[in-house]
Amino acid sequence: MRFTLSWLKQFLETTASLEKIAHTLTMTGLEVEDIEDKAQDLVSFEVAEILETAQHPDADKLKVCKVQTKSAIVQIVCGAANARAGIKVVLAKVGTLIPNGNFKIKESKIRGVDSFGMMCSYDELLLGKDSDGIIELADNAIIGDSVASYLGIDDPVIHINITPNRADALGVYGIARDLAASGIGQLKTLEIPSIKESFETSYSLDVKDDKACPLFALREIKGLKNKESPLWLKSLMENIGIGSISALVDVTNYISYSFGQPMHAYDANRINDGLIVDASSSEISFMALNGKEYVTKNGDIVIKDSKEVNCLGGIIGGQNSSCNENTTNILLEAASFSSDYIAKTGRRIMVDTDSRYRFERNVDREFTLKALDLATHLIMDICGGVASKIKSIGISTLPVRKIDFSSDFLKLKTNISLDIKQISTILQKLGFLCVDKDDSIEITIPSWRYDVSIKEDIVEEIVRIYGYDNIPEVRLPFANISRIVPSDQRRLSDIKRLLASSGGYTEVVTWSFMDSQKAKYFATLKDELTLQNPISSDLDYMRPSILPNLLAICRNNLNRSFHDVSLFEVGPIFQDTSDRLINSVCAIRTGHTANKNSHSDRRAYDVFDIKADMAIILNSIGIDIDKCQIRDNAPSYYHPTRSGSLCLGKNVLAYFGQVHPMIAKKFDIEPDILTFELNINELPLRPEKYGKRSEYATSDYQMITRDYAFIVDQSLPVADLLNFIRGVDRKLIRTVDLFDIYSGQKIEPSKKSVALSVNIQDDNKTLTESDIAEINKKIIEGIGQKFSATLRDS
Template structure:
């Protein structure tokens, strides 16, 4: 948002210096991006008079000018088509820096003719992109005067950065109001006298889509003369980087920046029958004022006449009904458009406009009529003609709401004591209305119509603190429970780093994706609960909080595959969301592998990734994070985005520690990703913290001097019995001696009963006190057989 210092003073009566204003703006939360003083940059440039213009002796397109600069007459060679005797323009002397061309002038010889300085175009002075000719000034322009002073460019331009909630400060009036409330001057009253109509408008207005446009106000003007804007208006627009077009268009642009009240002017003679606010029709197009034609769809708001669409509501006007120098009858529009629909339309069509910038943030719903009234006075003053009665369709949206403010909450929430009278003064200066006071001193406050961002007591507290000064809040150190040094990171926080390091060591690449995803993608991963849909998403396809990280990683792998990198291994450690509350957010270490687990090689057979690769990744993360991996159970109830027969859940009792498996083919097909793809999700928050027993020292390593020995067992069990049950039963048979159990063979087929399978286990025994005897080994074997039989119903295969 740009504005000049003099423009600000049209609304603010102040003696403050530019530096004081800039400092206060930043303190108020209106961050100053920069201050541009064109008078310094354009100091060498002077208004000059072309005394004579003769054809160059050796070039048909060049002229040899004699230029009166006010102090001397110089010879200048110029190639501009409009260079002629009698013209007044802008002269740059030798040694001047030309900002639009990034050159410093030197005396030169052009085709054998000496040239001293140059006559400048608007682009060379960075006034606009116009460069087809040199600047032409009015005949009464004073020769020798600094051009910056003559053109009003000596006025500093302030550029501020606005947050999306401060739509009121997208107009100079709103900025002045904040500064006045902060004690930097007095807000001048705004003339609001209505203009009495001289006739009834020949145009009516019909709103067919009240949800898209709840209120539309129009006014018909007849007999206007549309020409160049007066100097004061021209200079204001040029100073902030806008190109003056014509008086009618310039007035609408001025009101947009002055009051944050976008307007649009139609050439009434090009509008057929009247105004209809409706949704676009299938196949409808609009040739816009920017020279482009846009395809429309039924979700877009259009301003139409009785034959066709004439403008995109709140975004841009149409070329067919645009005002030109021949316009004599005008229909002026001021309306309120749905903010979400305006933003979606602008994003879809890629149109950035000053009107869209304000209307998608929410303009003052109570200023529709007053905005068009101010524009009416300017049109009648500058363009003449007569104005009709107002045409009002719809009604002003309900914006009044009563909030409460307990004065003590300013100190409780903000940490600074602000006297009650000062709180009241600040709120009133900001436009709030104090409508009452309760017995306990609670104030009842109605925020102004232009502050749609104030919704509760905390917002009122913030406004008081903002105007009182954030720098007045005392710096208070955090309480310290002890002078002893504490670890910078807790055990849970360290797990994030450990998980990342572990997965990186295993060959996965870390990815950083959005915490959002498209709603249809979220449905593939369980969907989102109420409150997790974004009100103002950064993109139309990132409209919900992600319930799982896997969706983003799978899509990233798909994009890699589209570019020739089919084998991918990605991981991310971050939040996944179940509900809109602090306890509804899980910190998850998730990863995927796609394509081949082993690339093609002459010495090794290639294979695709499978569920066991994902399980190994999950187990590695759990072990690094301190989970008791030896006590984990594997179940087959993984959620629906995993393949039902090639996935699993790692549990510690009833607690789900991790999920892993092959991604369901339907999910991959919907996302347009070619399989196989496997993934895992480890829930770092649920891993139990280690128990401290007598300090933090690690226990002594117990090494045995005796040789371990292995024994093999083959059990016949039901085909639905998981191998994990056999392993856990064998380990529990004698925890002191059984150190490891692995499966080395699974057999189903001949010589076994229907519905049975054979699972072969290799059991490692590790004696610690003495070498085991054969009877002792036999006794341990019998314990293992008995334990497996009890846990699974299996028997030793003969």
């Protein structure tokens, strides 16, 4: 919504500054988006007069002008065809910044002739597209004055954002009402003129659908002369950017912007018999004012005569009945259309007009006939003519809506303490009718406030006028944040933080759907997971895994020569349509662990890096990855011999390893891709300790280390050996670590050598040789019995 300061002051008596008005508008919920004050932008430009001109000695199209400024006569070289002696012009002196081009005027020589300034065109001042000649000001312009008032741009333009519920603020009068209620001046009394009605119109009116059009009124005006708008009206239209067209069109736009009531004027001589208003049930071609042809559909509100469609009601008029400079008789329309019908048609034909914008948010039906009188008065005042009586069909009043409201309710919702009288004063300034009772107010809602229907709406009206900054501060009760945030949400945050900080990953967020042609490589497609109305053809299936989306991002990075990529995402995956949401953490790595440098070696990422990243996550929730089982049953999109599943008992916590080369090739990826997919749902929740930690314990007794090398079957998982040894004596055996695996000479082809280091310690005494021998015996005999393993000799 755009309007000027002078327009606002037509309805508001105020001496407040522009800054104060803008601040108050924002504080009452009408956010000021921008204030455009062209007078400030052009303050350094002044009125000057060309005294004489002479032909440039070395250029046929240039003239040497003697220009009278406020303080002196200066010489300026000008190439405009209309530069001549005796005209008043807009002068940019030396040092002035030109808006179009953003350059400063300097003393210069043009083809050898000195020039001390520039005479400007509308285009150079960003005031229009006319660049053929310099601006010619009126003869009464005073030399040395700032040019803003002479150009009609000394009226600041205010641009505010209107929320969808505030249809009343789509008129300057409604904005003035809010400002007056906020203490910024006094709202002027709106006088509705009495129109001398000279005759009965012979044009008929028929409204076929009163649901689509609850009220339609027209008035015929004869003997007028459509002409250019007076300067005050023309300036208003030009300043808000909609442009001045003719007096008839400008008046209807003025009423629309002043009071939020769109109007339309038909050339009566181009209308056959009368107007019919109907929600069309047939397809009819219609040439609109914007030069485009539309075909009406069932549900469109059309205004037609006996031969053709003349207007798409509430949206846009037609060329066949439009007014022009030859128009002498008009039918002036003011109506109220259903917002549902207007919105449906507007979306279908994709036409955005000021009329549609207002009707979609509802217009004040009780003001419609008043707007018709106001427009008639203005048209007759500017264009002359005589008016007929109003012909209307429909109801111009709305049902009375009332709300009982108490000050206790305001206190309950906002902690603001106002008595009944104070509340009534605020609401009455906004146009609400208030009747005070013993402990409450009976509030009658005005016709222009469609958005007010419940007591909470009344609270909002009071608070925005009383002032949001006057709401008392109330300290919130202390709360333990860790108890407020659910543990599963905290776990997601912790996992993200660990991967980003410890793992060096970059988090990404991708769509929860993907290309079904890619999804089939990661799961069996199910009809219930196919999108019926995808946003694009390659996003038509709910993702069964996050991995394919990460592979697509990885490919894009590789194509841009980023070869070391580490990405992760935390989000849902979909295996069926059940209510159980599966949250997954998926991460991928490719490339090398470090950039090339002279201080350390670098290596390519391998499966152990991925396993270490999983270990960090598991350790954060109290799970030792070495106590989990690793099995070779990863999905088919993993490399068959470089992948596995991480299990805790019967539950599969994660899949990890290298992506199958054939799958990587489907995504146009050549290097090896390492990944893991962690099922968060299967992770046990860590017991809440709320800041408590286990007691830190140390031992004063020496730790003993023993190394073992066992010959075992090639197929035996090393983790089974580690877990067995830990269980031999959980009190004394502190750690068991793998430090070598060997197969080759002196080892049978089906066997391998596994070297382990075992740390043994007692917290209460120094271990003796017999103690160590006993543990040593349990380890060797147990390994031999359980796994048919033997100690390696050398």
